[in-house]
Amino acid sequence: MKKLINDPKQVVTESVEGFGAAHADLVSVHPEPLFITRKDAPRQGKVGLVSGGGSGHEPLHAGYVGRGMLDAAVPGAMFTSPTPDQILPATTAVDGGAGVLHIVKNYTGDVLNFETAAELAEAEGVTVRTVLVNDDVAVEDSLYTAGRRGVGGTVLVERIAGGAAERGDSLDAVTAIAQRVIDNVRSMGVALAACTVPHAGQPSFDLTDDEIEIGIGIHGEPGRHRIAMENADGITGRLMEPILADLKVDSGEKVLLFVNGMGGTPASELYIVYRRARQLLEEQGIVVERSLVGNYITALEMQGASITVLRLDDEMVELWDSPVHTAALHWGV
Amino acid sequence: MKKLINDPKQVVTESVEGFGAAHADLVSVHPEPLFITRKDAPRQGKVGLVSGGGSGHEPLHAGYVGRGMLDAAVPGAMFTSPTPDQILPATTAVDGGAGVLHIVKNYTGDVLNFETAAELAEAEGVTVRTVLVNDDVAVEDSLYTAGRRGVGGTVLVERIAGGAAERGDSLDAVTAIAQRVIDNVRSMGVALAACTVPHAGQPSFDLTDDEIEIGIGIHGEPGRHRIAMENADGITGRLMEPILADLKVDSGEKVLLFVNGMGGTPASELYIVYRRARQLLEEQGIVVERSLVGNYITALEMQGASITVLRLDDEMVELWDSPVHTAALHWGV
Incomplete structure (x- = not known):
């Protein structure tokens, strides 16, 4: 370690x-x-x-x-x-x-x-x-x-x-x-590689070189299933499908699309996932009204990402945009 | 990959x-x-x-x-x-x-x-x-x-x-x-593990399980030397010593201290490095007037960090604090 x-x-x-x-x-x-x-x-x-x-x-x-x-x-x-x-x-x-x-x-x-x-x-x-x-x-x-x-x-x-x-x-x-x-919010994540908890000293789980875990938790706890590595668009589809099936967003509705890094994934990859997730939403006529992309809820240095979709109403948009001043989110002030 | x-x-x-x-x-x-x-x-x-x-x-x-x-x-x-x-x-x-x-x-x-x-x-x-x-x-x-x-x-x-x-x-x-x-600015970095450039498909260099590279570049190019793994305080000292030797900051001067993640390092570790770097500055009577901690200039998913020290004058502080609105830095507006 x-x-x-x-x-x-x-x-x-x-x-x-x-x-x-x-x-x-x-x-x-x-x-x-x-x-x-x-x-x-x-x-x-x-x-x-x-x-x-x-x-x-x-x-x-x-x-x-x-x-x-x-x-x-x-x-x-x-x-x-x-x-x-x-x-x-x-x-x-x-x-x-x-x-x-x-x-x-x-x-x-x-x-x-x-x-x-x-x-x-x-x-x-x-x-x-x-x-x-x-x-x-x-x-x-x-x-x-x-x-x-x-x-x-x-x-x-x-x-x-x-x-x-x-x-x-x-x-x-x-x-x-x-x-x-x-x-009104739903999420799902994927892990490409595990993280190591300092006092454990060993990776929290094992994935082979060609394996990823769909539906991973933020502590590396098991998800839905392990599959062979796929490309970003394929993986993004696998995360978005259950989110949208559960959230049931209709065409014309507005959402916030949040693509989150698990800690060890480059920003460039998060934007590739964002790109595809947004395409999938827009194909269904869903309006991406606000976006957030980056490492906001991580699992140490785990490689992977999660997607979160929030169905927005006008008051949520107003509150989202209102001034915030914290170490990790800062705008309007 | x-x-x-x-x-x-x-x-x-x-x-x-x-x-x-x-x-x-x-x-x-x-x-x-x-x-x-x-x-x-x-x-x-x-x-x-x-x-x-x-x-x-x-x-x-x-x-x-x-x-x-x-x-x-x-x-x-x-x-x-x-x-x-x-x-x-x-x-x-x-x-x-x-x-x-x-x-x-x-x-x-x-x-x-x-x-x-x-x-x-x-x-x-x-x-x-x-x-x-x-x-x-x-x-x-x-x-x-x-x-x-x-x-x-x-x-x-x-x-x-x-x-x-x-x-x-x-x-x-x-x-x-x-x-x-x-x-008035000096930096130095360390790598714990390499990154993989997508079209290369292989890690850009190899480090053994007990080895780190002091003075790494942001493309994984070689630094000063490879040493056996040390604790965070020891590594921080190895980065700060040449920065301060070169920058020659005097007691009473003000600096901006910037601890940067290379892409695959948890925020918690960056703050441990920040803590020690700040201690080292304060022990010499140097005033940490502004701080920045996070992934701001990365090398894909490389594990490691860099430290940057900027000797500040009043105009630099004023301009640093002035409104900025970009995807990665945002305040005052």
Whole structure:
């Protein structure tokens, strides 16, 4: 294993320390227990948004802390849920009196730990709502999940709900629009090569030189099936077909098309996938109204990509475009 | 070779096509000969900025086309200079009557081809100036270069000179500040694992499981030496030492610290490198005034990183912070 790390046990701590120093204008790092808040948290009267999950998916979630997106991010160990003793103080730290929304990717550990933290926060007088992101159409249940996994759609939920919270929406309203994004977003991914978790020291799975995994999870957990390597247009078709079958977008509807790199895929390849995905949408008369292409929810250095399609309405577009200032998404300000 | 591509010969064409579709609000793609311009080019009275080079370093250069940065980018084949018949029409397309600056990374092919295009453009009545970026302290001459190579510093030159052009500086003034950035910026990189150029189909070099290459170029060309794998802090020290020896920054001076991923390195590792590089600067009383961490000049999916240090003056900080709206850098607007 060759990695730019010191001690495998210190990867998250040292990385977050570097992140906090590089983005000290945006965030504060609370080292023990570890969580990251917006520099100006709590904001009185504003709904607080908290997300978190295992590390290794950067820039998710700490890269999305800032104006117009998250108020706090809670990083667990690599590919491991954060604990309630981290999530609780992150929640209370960003409560400005208007309540807090937990945005949770649907993995069993995350769901349980956020649930416990929410109960403890409620006992301390903080109103907490929770939404579960479950956009991955690849498998119904998985190694770490009952029900569908939460993947790329999470970035879109955080941005759009974050825009709603920033404009002053109530907790009920922010929760409702987060849920509306979840109801209208679907994703699926592919792996060409595995990643290596630092403390494991070995690739998380094996693929032969001519094999890819369709429907991979963001922790390298199994997808739908392994197939022989195909070209980009073929693979893109295999990802788009189940997304569109599940989402049922009609001709004339508007979508956001998000092509995400898993960490070890060149940008040039992501744009080749984007090109084909967009062609497939346009062939059906679907309008690609907004786009996002890049490494936004990764699996360390895994080679591969995921595609996410969000059915847009006018309010979602307005919130997507509203000012955002985080380490990884930044516009309008 | 597993890549998300169709035909190795079509990687650049299809990728730029996807890029143009995803960022149609910012850029126009001119397919034959291939170059990318700002949507609103030419801007009358504004100095035009043109850069380019071999593909495979995305988001460099097309990702930096837009307000406050480049007016045109000219992508060559993978790791291969663009030709004068691409550079010439890109140059004339962005001439708004105030002249054009060519920002060229110091590789022999790029230097020759931009020089030819500049002469042809001058013959068509366009005033052209050229700056050569040569920030890589690793080697004095290399496989593709007489003199030092141009690497990460290029991104900073494009941003700061782009800010100067946007505020209406003359061609002489924009050239002068671009040269001032070049005179004050130094870089060095490391590779943990090679990348594979699509039409080659094989890794561009071999490293054993316990070996890294210090001073690697952005095409995988050899650096200073191969050493046994070390930890991140040790490697960071090996990159920072020659940068600081060459740049001679004094205590109390301000710098921009840029930690760049080569394409296949997780963000978490880049922040661990950033953490240590910043410590080393601060131990010498050097002030890290601005930071940039991420994949900004890559070598396809190479695993590794580079560090760039720019000695800042007040005008550079002001121009760095000025509004920029490109696919890969976006703030203040």
